[in-house]
Amino acid sequence: MPCALCLQEAELRRSHVIPEFLYETLYDEKHRLQVLSIIPEQGNWREQKGLREKLLCDACEQKFSVWERYASLVLKGGIPLTVKQESNIVHISGLDYKRFKLFQLSVLWRAGISSLQFFEKIQLGKHTEELRRLLLEDNPGSPERYGCFMFGLKHNSEAFTGVIMQPGKVRLDGHIAYRFVFGGFLWAMLVSSHDLGAPLNKCTLSASGDTVLLLRNASDMDNLVAFSVELGQMGRAPSS
Numbered sequence: 001m002p003c004a005l006c007l008q009e010a011e012l013r014r015s016h017v018i019p020e021f022l023y024e025t026l027y028d029e030k031h032r033l034q035v036l037s038i039i040p041e042q043g044n045w046r047e048q049k050g051l052r053e054k055l056l057c058d059a060c061e062q063k064f065s066v067w068e069r070y071a072s073l074v075l076k077g078g079i080p081l082t083v084k085q086e087s088n089i090v091h092i093s094g095l096d097y098k099r100f101k102l103f104q105l106s107v108l109w110r111a112g113i114s115s116l117q118f119f120e121k122i123q124l125g126k127h128t129e130e131l132r133r134l135l136l137e138d139n140p141g142s143p144e145r146y147g148c149f150m151f152g153l154k155h156n157s158e159a160f161t162g163v164i165m166q167p168g169k170v171r172l173d174g175h176i177a178y179r180f181v182f183g184g185f186l187w188a189m190l191v192s193s194h195d196l197g198a199p200l201n202k203c204t205l206s207a208s209g210d211t212v213l214l215l216r217n218a219s220d221m222d223n224l225v226a227f228s229v230e231l232g233q234m235g236r237a238p239s240s
């Protein structure tokens with residue numbers, strides 16, 4: 001089987017679609033993963049070993065692990081960042097655009113090529129090949145393409161780290177985005193052939209490593225329309 005990234009024939013690894021470190025706090029006492037389905041009739045998914053699939057060769061797996069290690073340090077507080085909170089908006093600066101963006105793109109792309117039922121709603125079409133090329137070349141692309149809105153989820157004022165939710169397609173202010181919930185965040189990843197533009201481009205990771213996080217209650221998660229209105233207002237607000 002060829003590796004999905006470099007297309008070379010190779011022994012494939014059982015790759016995590018959602019990186020392994022994001023599961024660390026998610027296993028329950030029986031070492032099962034809490035996976036919350038957005039389809040009510042299917043109830044909660046129970047996955048014994050995380051969501052894995054044979055996708056990548058060893059070399060490509062290693063390549064992704066560099067970006068994952070960086071993202072893991074960011075999410076666990078192991079990278080010095082400048083963080084400024086104003087009510088439910090958190091301004092973050094000091095991120096490494098290249099590594100953090102490539103991490104986000106790698107999750108989106110893997111979910112897009114996965115044949116696991118859990119990722120069936122991620123249909124990237126021609127963007128699959130575009131993303132593969134960017135990842136293969138270590139190229140994070142323009143901040144205006146494939147940007148990601150990040151929402152920090154809280155539940156009873158605690159971080160909402162216990163759940164991975166089935167990803168789905170959403171519309172944000174006329175843009176198509178794919179929604180992932182893992183690691184205590186909602187990640188809305190934009191997939192479009194057009195640049196994002198103002199004002200929403202103020203809310204995704206910039207080339208200089210700045211981004212904003214919106215803190216929301218996990219129970220409001222379904223209301224992405226309200227999220228995007230808030231984002232629009234935030235983008236229009238004069239930046240300090």
Ligand SMILES: [Zn+2]
Nearest residue numbers: 003006057060
């Ligand atoms: Zn490969």
